[in-house]
Amino acid sequence: MSDIYFYKGQKNLLKDKEEKVAVEEIQKELLQVFDVQNLSFLFGAGCSSHVVEENEVGIPVMVPMAEEFYGKLEEVDKTYLTDTIKINIEDELYKYNLEKFLEVLFSYRYLMECRSDATELEKINSFIQKTKKFIFKKCECVHEDVIKIYEQFYRKLVYRDKNLTKTNIFTTNYDLFNERALDQLGIIFSNGFSGVIERYFNPAVFHYAFAEQMDLSNNKWNVIDNFIYLYKLHGSISWFEDENSKHLFKIKELQAPTFTDKNVMIYSTPVKQNASFGSPYSDLFREFQKKLMLNNNILITVGYSFSDEHINNLIYQALTIPAFRLIVVGHVKAKNIEKLFELNDPRIWIIGETEDWSSGSLAKTPLHFFNRFVDEMLPSVDQENIEKSVQKVIETLLTKNEEVPSHDS
Incomplete structure (x- = not known):
């Protein structure tokens, strides 16, 4: 039997199941999750950490x-x-x-x-x-192995039904792995900044959508399929405070940041600080709260230890909404995640694999680590759609064959 678990409340749906079957069950469940109207992800430090042959090639947790x-x-x-x-x-x-x-x-x-x-x-x-x-x-780490994991995540994500609300990615990480992966894939994203030569924070852009003109005569527009909203809740190494700016919001985004400016925007729990730190963090947390409060909404956390009290409180508020679901990809015995498990709420799913530290280090990479989450847990939505289309064609052909009268009749 495998050490993989999938708890809905305190009921393990994968009890006594082999690893291959367990992974397939998780994929089926997540495939349905991809079809919900409002889907958000919360990435923590674990998503940017990646160990290869016992060497950290990403960013340490x-x-x-x-x-x-x-x-x-x-x-x-x-x-x-x-x-x-x-x-x-x-x-x-x-x-x-x-x-x-x-x-x-x-x-x-x-x-x-x-x-x-x-x-x-x-x-x-x-x-x-x-x-x-x-x-x-x-x-500052830009290791290609980590970027490729993020790229694979976004490749799978963009195949969601185009009629659904665009996906929100929230992260507490300061690094630029999300931005680099999205750029390399050519996926358009909004991170709250506007401008070309000089980009300044403008929370209004979180309410904009990118669209293509479909019919010039009828002024018909269609929102583009590949689009992501990215929210960096704790700041970024590419954000700087430009005190001399004439913009309403004085937070500037640099394309090639270096630590030369004392005003680099990196704060651990910024909303708890004094009023001068109100923006952009107050705007970002407000957006996080608004997204969580939407109807028919699911939040998936990956690599997040639930150590930020303010983020946690907003998630707890969302749990007061009956239709809200929380999917935690992580170690069920981790201190803060275990508290969620003890609530025994069937709307809280905890998915992962038992961690074996008997040798002093992990015997193998658990399923809830970001690379395995992307490789094995996330469904290949495009492949699933292809299989459905093929099945539909086969069923249509079989139906037509049944309707054609035989020469003997």
Whole structure:
């Protein structure tokens, strides 16, 4: 029997089933999910991590990233954190989560701004920049193996029925894997920025659609099939605050970002910070909330650990809507995912595979990791449509043959 599970509430639909059968069952269920009117994905850090022969070729998830950052700190830095900011980096809250650490730094900076403490403000700003630069450098990764996984995901996704609402991709990741994959596939997407030579944030574009003119005489338009809405909830390494801009929203997107500007827009839980961080994050979270509240809506989370309280609260609000469904692709024994499992709500699906750490490292890549989710769990919608079309033709031919009278009659 396989270690693959598919929980609806606390009922495992794949109990005592072989791996091949289990994967086929998951594909059938997800194929139906692809037909819902409103479909959204939430990508977490796990989607940009990819290990090949025990080497990380993507971006490390939060635990190894935090360990590496703290390991590079000098003693004077550790003393500053302990004595001044009162952060113990050995505390489990910060030891394995660099975003929680960054959140405290922002809160401390806000306190110093309120006190008008210029000396302390300079120190904390320097430390914040050091942390953001470390994250920035990690997120510059452009490894082709990871981009190809994203490309395969979008290839499968764009074959959804063109009459359905366009898919929303929400991500907490700062990297550019989504953008690079979409560009290489030639898929048009909206990320909340408008302009050509200079692109500035404009939340109104999330309500625009790309269309092609079908009939010049009747002014008939048709929304293009391959179109994606991309929302980066925690910011991006390509976003910078342009204080001298005359635009209403002063957030600028750069095509070739480098860490030279102190205003790179990377924030862990931005909506909890002071009002100066209101946009674009308040707009992005508002869009997230609006999409979740739509009728006949499904949210699929992949590589997301449910460690962001604000995102979680919006998801919990959506669960008050009877028609909303949440599909978690992840490890059912993970701390925050297990809490969802304990709710025993049949609208919450948890799909994945038992992780074997008996040898000190993963014995094999679990099914809920992004590469296997894309390769094996996501249905090939185009192939399914081809098979349906072939079956329909065969049935039509058989029907016609039955209607043709024989020469003996």
